[in-house]
Structures are given as structure tokens and as C-alpha cells.
Amino acid sequence: MRATRLVSLLLLLQSRDRMTARELADALKVSVRTIYRDVDSLGAAGVPVYGEPGHEGGYRLLDGYRTRLTGLTAAEAEALFLTGLPAAAAQLGLAAETTTAQLKLMAALPAELRERAGRVADRFHLDLPPWYLGAERTPHLAPIAAATWDQHALRIRYLRWAEPHEITRTVHPHGLVLKAGNWYLVARGDGRFRTYRVSRILDVDVLPQAFDRAEGFDLAAHWADYLAHFDQRRHRETAVLRLSRRGLERLPRLLEPAVVAARKTTSGPDAAGWTEVEIPIESVEAAVPELLKFGGDVEVVAPEALRAEVITALKAMNRTYGG
Structure with missing residues (x-):
């Protein structure tokens, strides 16, 4: 574990010009005292790391020094190719740079790791947009x-x-x-x-x-x-509903997770199996189509404005279907 931390500390100093002991401790999630000991160990091992005092000071490596760590573990090589987001890179205008970086990385890997990293790219693909929704246009x-x-x-x-x-x-x-x-x-x-x-x-x-x-x-x-x-910020109002057994079971599938997590049972179930719950809502207008998904498994108790809007919508649907 300590050897891994020493390597991580060395790579941090290599990738950043200068870091304070506090910054290193926060990055590696250890105490500042541990950083002092680790820096002493690196120095004893011949690594040219030195500290500069003062407000602008910190630890740094001797100019031009680079580690001779030439190997990645198999898991690390595979993980590098799971972090790539080619679609996102293309949107940011970095498609060519991303491809070039991956090619350079592949060329630098030993043959056995190159094969494993390439296998990850062949077997895992990240498709970010949700189902039934295309990616948004972002020309800017x-x-x-x-x-x-x-x-x-x-x-x-x-x-x-x-x-x-x-x-x-x-x-x-x-x-x-x-x-x-x-x-x-x-x-x-x-x-x-x-x-x-x-x-x-x-x-x-x-x-x-x-x-x-x-x-x-x-x-x-x-x-x-x-x-x-x-x-x-979004859910500023609440609604009280009566839900049938089936409605209560369908609640996690029909409403968003934040609403489901915030629901409060106020009474029930009664003899007929109906339970009264309180849920947060964004507004009366936004809540109506969400509650209509439940069909006959929900009754709006409050607020009265929401109950009236649901009744109006149901009457309109009844007229449309010739009831």
C-alpha cells in the first residue's frame, strides 16, 4: 500500500510543477505528517525531490526528472480504455486528439497489455443519451x-x-x-x-x-x-394522494426517484388496501400528466387545485372517447 502511495506521490509531482504538503495529503487522503515521511523516503531512494519554503513554495522534482516507470498493470491498462468518451470528445472538438492519444498509448504498452486494453475497447461501449431521446444539438x-x-x-x-x-x-x-x-x-x-x-x-x-x-x-x-x-429547489409544493395496492407497487416505476424517495405515508392501508401518501411536486401543471399514468389506481386528496385539474383532464378524455 505504501509503495503504491509513493508511486502516486511521484506521479503527482511529475504531472504538476509544484504541490504543497497539504495538497498532496488531500490528493492521497493521508495526513501531512505522512507526506513528510514519504518525501523523505523518496529522497533516500535517490529521487530528486526538494521543498521550497514560503507562500509560493511546495515540493517539486528537479527540472527534467522523469520517472522510469514503464509498466502498467493489466487492470490499469484496461481501465484507461474504459475512461474514453469518443462521442463526448468529438462534441468538444477533440476527436482527432483523442484518437491520436489512444494510438500512442497502445503503441507504448507491452504486447500482452496492448491485447487486453484493445479487448476492452472491443467489448464495452458507452452510449450516453437515454432511451428514445436523441443527443441534443450543441453547435456552440x-x-x-x-x-x-x-x-x-x-x-x-x-x-x-x-x-x-x-x-x-x-x-x-x-x-x-x-x-x-x-x-x-x-x-x-x-x-x-x-x-x-x-x-x-x-x-x-x-x-x-x-x-x-x-x-x-x-x-x-x-x-x-x-x-x-x-x-x-424544483419541488416547492406537495400533494396528498390515495393509492391502491397496485398503485403503490407501481409508484417507483411511474414517478422519478427523487419523488419516490421523499414520499411520506400519512395513513393506511385501509380495509380496501388504499394508502395515503404525501409527495413533493414541482407544480400543479407538471403533476397532472404524471398522475394520469396511474389510471384508476390514484385519487388526489389535496391540493384542491390539483384534484380539480385531474378531474377536468379525465372529463375531457371521457368526452373524447364518447363516454
Whole structure:
């Protein structure tokens, strides 16, 4: 375990010009004291690693030093080819670079690992868009990605749900996220971070001025926090339903996981097998088509506005079918 950590520490220093003991400890999930001991061990083994004091200091390798680690394990070689997203790379304008990098990696691998890595690419394929939905059109993704990488400001014209629907903003792009086949831009503007669905960006201009990234910004942590609060922001209302036994069984299949996880049983089952539950909803309008999926296995108890809308929809369907 320690040998693996020493190799990881060495590769971190090789890939980054300079890292503090705290940064190394956080990356390797150990204590700063452990990093001090590991650096001493590397030095004793002849690795030219040295520390620089001060605010801008940290550990670094002697200029020009490169490890002579020439081998990957079989599992590591296979994993490298599972991380490739050719479709995503193509959307970002990096298809040629991705192909070239994979070819170079394959050429550098020993024959036995080359065969195993190639076997993974032959047997596993990642198709990101969900069933029955095609990939969204993102004609502006490549320039947005370039600006994100080069830290250039963007002026975007964006179509949103709230009024006014079409807005223009100047933002500092901090990251791109691919979620369920859809691209999202995380950008800072007016002192706060917002998330923009790239397919809803109508026009984009890459501005000449560069910007400094927000200190300490972590894209993965930001996205995790955004998702954790997304359903709370979206589901602002609640509905009380009566569900039959079959309706209760179908609940996980017919409603989204966040709603199912947040449901609360308020009473039942009664003698007829009906159970009363409370669920979060986005709005009355959004809830009606979701509840109609249950057919006769659901009754809306509250709010009255939702009950009235469901009754109106059922009456309209009854007229359509000649009832």
C-alpha cells in the first residue's frame, strides 16, 4: 500500500510543477505528517525531490526528472480504455486528439497489455443519451470548451424557462459537465455561479479578455452540491394522494426517484388496501400528466387545485372517447 502511495506521490509531482504538503495529503487522503515521511523516503531512494519554503513554495522534482516507470498493470491498462468518451470528445472538438492519444498509448504498452486494453475497447461501449431521446444539438459547445480551457470570458444569448425567456449575459466559464447525454456549462457572472444547459445557448461570442478562476473552485464538488439542492429547489409544493395496492407497487416505476424517495405515508392501508401518501411536486401543471399514468389506481386528496385539474383532464378524455 505504501509503495503504491509513493508511486502516486511521484506521479503527482511529475504531472504538476509544484504541490504543497497539504495538497498532496488531500490528493492521497493521508495526513501531512505522512507526506513528510514519504518525501523523505523518496529522497533516500535517490529521487530528486526538494521543498521550497514560503507562500509560493511546495515540493517539486528537479527540472527534467522523469520517472522510469514503464509498466502498467493489466487492470490499469484496461481501465484507461474504459475512461474514453469518443462521442463526448468529438462534441468538444477533440476527436482527432483523442484518437491520436489512444494510438500512442497502445503503441507504448507491452504486447500482452496492448491485447487486453484493445479487448476492452472491443467489448464495452458507452452510449450516453437515454432511451428514445436523441443527443441534443450543441453547435456552440466547441468554442465554449475552448474558452473554458483558455479562461476567456463569454457573452452568451440564452433561452430560459422564466421570463424574460431570452437573456444575454457575460460569464466566466469554469467547467463543462456531461450529464445523461446533455452538456451543462458552469459559469460565474455577477459574483455567483449559474448552470446553463448548452443546448439552450442560442449564440456565443468568445471575448478577448481573460479571467482568473475562482480560488479553490472544484467542479466535481460544485456539481455534487448543485444536484443535492436541485430537487429541493424544483419541488416547492406537495400533494396528498390515495393509492391502491397496485398503485403503490407501481409508484417507483411511474414517478422519478427523487419523488419516490421523499414520499411520506400519512395513513393506511385501509380495509380496501388504499394508502395515503404525501409527495413533493414541482407544480400543479407538471403533476397532472404524471398522475394520469396511474389510471384508476390514484385519487388526489389535496391540493384542491390539483384534484380539480385531474378531474377536468379525465372529463375531457371521457368526452373524447364518447363516454
